[in-house]
Amino acid sequence: MTEARKFKNKYGYFTDDGREYVITEPKTPKPWANIISNGDYSLMISQTGGGYSWRGNAGQNRITRSMQDIIKDPWGKYVYIRDVETKEFWSAAWKPVMADYEYYEVRHGIGYSIFNQKINGIKSKMKVFVVPDAPVEIIEITLANESERKRILDVTTFFEWGLGFAPDEHREFHKIFIDSKYEDDINGLLVDKYLWGFPDEKGRNNNISWEYTAFHAVSERPKSYDGDKESFIGIYGHESCPRAMKEDKLAQRVGRFVDASGSLQVELELKKGESKTVVFTIGAAMKSYEDPKELANKYTNVEAAQKAFEDVHKFWSQFIDTEEIKTPDEAMNIMTNVWLKYQSISCRLWGKSAYYQTSAGYGYRDQLQDSQIFLISKPEYTKKQILMHAEQQFNEGDVLHWWFTIRGGGPRTKCSDDLLWLPFILEAYLKETKDFTILDERVSFLDGGRATVYEHCKRAIERAFHRFSPRGIPLMGDHDWNDGLSAIGNDWKGESFWVGEFLYEILKEFISIARERGDYQFADKCKIVYESLKENLNKYGWDGEWYLQATTDHGLKVGSKENEEGKIFLNPQIWAVISGIADKDRAKKAMEAVTKYLLKDYGTLLLYPAYTKVRNDIGYITRYAPGLRENGGVYTHAATWSVWAYTLIGESELAYEAYKRICPPNRSDNPDGYMCEPYVTPGNTDGPLSPYYGRGGWTWYTGSSQWLHRVATHWILGVRPTYEGLLIDPSIPKEWDGFTYRRQFRGATYLINVNNSAHVNRGIKEIYVDGKLIENNVLPDFKDGKEHRVKVLMG
């Protein structure tokens, strides 16, 4: 069988169905990882075999340890294979031994990674995944003897225990509280930690234990084990050539006095042509309700591992397969159908950790936006997320900018936009589901009391109403969406025109919600602000050819033609269009400026030109190198919104350009320049002032993944929910012949077939639903759980 190899380059390719990315060369330009999660237990693994595991929905709650180093790869959970007779050893992935191989292949899939290789006549297959419904990861290794003689091999694991903390710099202190023991009845190690970096109920530090027991077990009786990094690696040694590989057996040092690591060693005899499978598990059982031994024994055998692997496919299918597009754009298909959902859910919402950032919390704005990814497949998950974020609000309406998802707590800041994302995302939920009961859900405030979700949203908006400048523009506070504008408005004088536009967009919808509930007084109040916002933003925010970003506490303009650097910012232009602040003429002008200054080879820049000088009055955005991240690079999150804005002004071709340039598989032609994985979005791409123009960074853990999915489906394909039903309003490249789109909507399934033989960008001629012509471009809301065929003729 030869497989189609999509977007193939010298490092790898997508499989035909787009569900696997296959890497054939372990030395990619940066570690190309997979972030695997079941929502409670997660792991990161790169194509080299480097990686680490964590539990409890927070990257900081590490189970195994890593030191993150892009150049040298992280420390990993490593597996050594050794020929017991010849003493030759290599590893089941390229790292750490980095042995010469006959072939090498890594398949990063949805919920698993598989390492296939052949070295020294031994074929090995290492499958790494997380059990869908238990805090257990499985490392299943199959060895096949393809040599001409009987082989005796041993397989040895090694990793360091982290157990409850991620910052590695205090390891010299934390590691001494770890306690490991070998237990015969699980063929493995049980490990506790008597210190956790959280205060106890009285606020005392260093007075609670890590609330889990970790384990590492194997499906065969091990011939030896070890729990000590020093005995395994050897002092001044290196994982590529550890002391343990020079000894017949492992040192079996466990207990409370070692430099805690985990190793199990099993021996396998393989006749010529024979193959055998051994299953290792790593897990962390919460002491209060899980038995680590039970967990270990349940999953540490070949049958259970195989069953669990089948379950992984079923598990992910729920999130992936409720929606499918087929367009002429293979990159769009692969990303929309598979990887953007996976990235958003597995990494951003669940794993919350990647090479570039280890998070312990939910960002108020961040995961709220991300949760839109569930709207089509499982809107109840979006609802859950909305309620969870509503709970992080104070009675005064402001919120925790982020909070720890383990044991709570986070910073109350003066950020000007975070609180407003609650009504914004609520609107998306309502339009998808029409589930207005959410407005009556009662949710607590952080500082006591409870109120309905409606009331929570109202308080957020009212809080924003208290933060206006005398000329009627929202104040910047600590910063707006752009965290790097961190010094503009701390004195509550500087303004954010973008917050004004965002608030305008929210009010537009919230006025009717308030009216529907009979809260006419608030609706009227909103209406007044709504109208004055439009007037004031256009009066004070229009710079002649585009909209300003902000003014500083000292009254200086930011994002103005008067500036030498940071003349034009992206967000105020596209949100003027999205929100409707801009009339047709200004929308056109503003977007022309975006096209002229910001739409570049690798996506739409966040601002232009980048700051080359540090500005204490603007903030840390000016401290980045010019062209890097927010400072004039492509910040993918915002770049997706430019797609949306282009469709709104009818510039479908530009919208598609703005999309294509940030759609990762399209960067496959220059992997050494781009550096990042072609199957997930990067947080940012270097802008023109960078000598590494076009280089991506901060992959996986970025809110851009959900938005890239959304702008493709809702704004390019133009299939989006309204209260009336599912709207069909494509804004596609003329050259497309059409596309199909299968998606769930309020229980029913719509099989939409769009015919663009007319080769237009926009415009619907006819729509047939189940064979019947309908009158407008809104599909009826069947609520019947059935499939409905939709034929759309553009023209």
Place this chain on the structure above:
Amino acid sequence: MTEARKFKNKYGYFTDDGREYVITEPKTPKPWANIISNGDYSLMISQTGGGYSWRGNAGQNRITRSMQDIIKDPWGKYVYIRDVETKEFWSAAWKPVMADYEYYEVRHGIGYSIFNQKINGIKSKMKVFVVPDAPVEIIEITLANESERKRILDVTTFFEWGLGFAPDEHREFHKIFIDSKYEDDINGLLVDKYLWGFPDEKGRNNNISWEYTAFHAVSERPKSYDGDKESFIGIYGHESCPRAMKEDKLAQRVGRFVDASGSLQVELELKKGESKTVVFTIGAAMKSYEDPKELANKYTNVEAAQKAFEDVHKFWSQFIDTEEIKTPDEAMNIMTNVWLKYQSISCRLWGKSAYYQTSAGYGYRDQLQDSQIFLISKPEYTKKQILMHAEQQFNEGDVLHWWFTIRGGGPRTKCSDDLLWLPFILEAYLKETKDFTILDERVSFLDGGRATVYEHCKRAIERAFHRFSPRGIPLMGDHDWNDGLSAIGNDWKGESFWVGEFLYEILKEFISIARERGDYQFADKCKIVYESLKENLNKYGWDGEWYLQATTDHGLKVGSKENEEGKIFLNPQIWAVISGIADKDRAKKAMEAVTKYLLKDYGTLLLYPAYTKVRNDIGYITRYAPGLRENGGVYTHAATWSVWAYTLIGESELAYEAYKRICPPNRSDNPDGYMCEPYVTPGNTDGPLSPYYGRGGWTWYTGSSQWLHRVATHWILGVRPTYEGLLIDPSIPKEWDGFTYRRQFRGATYLINVNNSAHVNRGIKEIYVDGKLIENNVLPDFKDGKEHRVKVLMG
């Protein structure tokens, strides 16, 4: 010349004068380091070559980066040597290349380390030190061609820039704010960082630049340079075999977009028998008053480096050579004369960083105690330290438990003893100097206002007076000296008997100070507390055979025969003796208990038996493994005080035993068990319940170094200041024939020769000063700046 090799073992030895420790085997059981500092710029370097540099008196303000890992050694500032013709390469220290050597030798000296080796026919000598009066370190390398042919060699440096932060886990963010450039006129690199982890004047984070410019320069025109870790190491590479060693020249990547590192490469041609010297410098100039180029050019040449190295000896001589003992105990001589002073000053007071801990601050109690090391050589430094700590006090008398020495700030806690160390150390200063003017120095409080040092001490004592239990015992608060008792008394109910003893000791002296100043009211108040303390501590604190440590908030005894674990604590026994709380009988009994339960093979344990179960009501001490650190190990700081207490009850032989067992050179016979450097004190040594009984840890950065010096000189040799003059009261082993002691005292120099041909432990028969018999054992206070000969006859 053959040198005497003192305390020689398989890893190394002390030179005859004790001023160098020579390591002949790079693979010691743990990295055996040197901490070199001039008070403002510091560096750590191990015998392998691993290490890092920092500035501004705080380990967290790193200039070069390291990841601390005892097993694998830290990342270092590495130097590669390469034969340009054969392409063979090795390193100027063992790490990172770990090449086979003909010989290898590291000399850790006072203010420098020298690496001598011979590899591939090339003798190399690398001298690493810090310029005494500038923020510059010098790496001077001399290569001698001992092969039979002409050799062309290049020498290449490599290290990562840290620039202002130590916790390495956020490097992925911080590194992108570093900016490097190559400058022809310094033959090297200049490096800035546009982000520093301190808030600006408005409390805004991420809004200030690192306040230094770092540089790396070389005395020859380099043939190439690099500023990028990725191009130097190569992705997935390793420092043992970097990509750069496979290329003719370095990649010359600098600027703001790289993974900031520093490398310079010079080429040397060496005829047979020829040798050449090249000088590299690394430094960090504070932008507001130093010019980095000037600094670089001043020191980056062979003559300046040689001059600076001579200055290092002169610099350290001021602190080392004002005092010298000669006893029959070589370990005591070497440690007292050289290394304990060096450790206390170079690491604890100045460098404040080592493998086991990176500090950014001064501990209120810590460096105050440490500063006693200056009393003999430079008491004005002790005074400066006292005034600095007094400034960290609030008007209410309590203090910052520690504070950042860069840009200020630290935690205000409910610790019960920290504030009291001010009057305690003041007393030591007064007795040494009789400089009572310090009491009138006016020093500010943290929360406004100023007062005399006397008043600061008084407020500390008054604050302590407000923290008593109803039965007249001081309360524990967050903890006492023993930080690990962190959960005993947070509700202000649990008591600390040790704090009572400590306060008693302080009051004993302070009552007369108050009287002298005419503050009779306070003197009387102190007197009342003083007397009631003695009564109450003996009434409630005596457990039958020893004194209790504490009671908990729930009223449980800690350190009582009623306890199964933690039956007896060291501090309450020895401070009962030191303070005079215990009468003769109880002093004897309490110390008998110390001898019975605590004085073990490797020193006096902090408590017995160690806690094996976690106790939430006691604190994190119980979370350590049994026998580790405070949990029933030898905590060297307190173990030194047991020497003091034994001398006070006349048990000179036991005092000497307690001393000998913790005096590091005495552990040279079992370096693989002890693991630590024999030339500096460890913070702790594993106790009997540890499987690694006798293993040391936390070397260098420990307050035990000053105290080990003090108990040897003041309490074993018994030469200690009183207001009347220098008291001579030895408490030595009978078998000693005597000892000599040269020391400064109030300007004059005393050459003391003690004759113990009577072979007694204690007792003075006759003392002759400058040939004249004196009447008691207190040497007159000459204040004449001259030398005085003192003959002491024991008996």
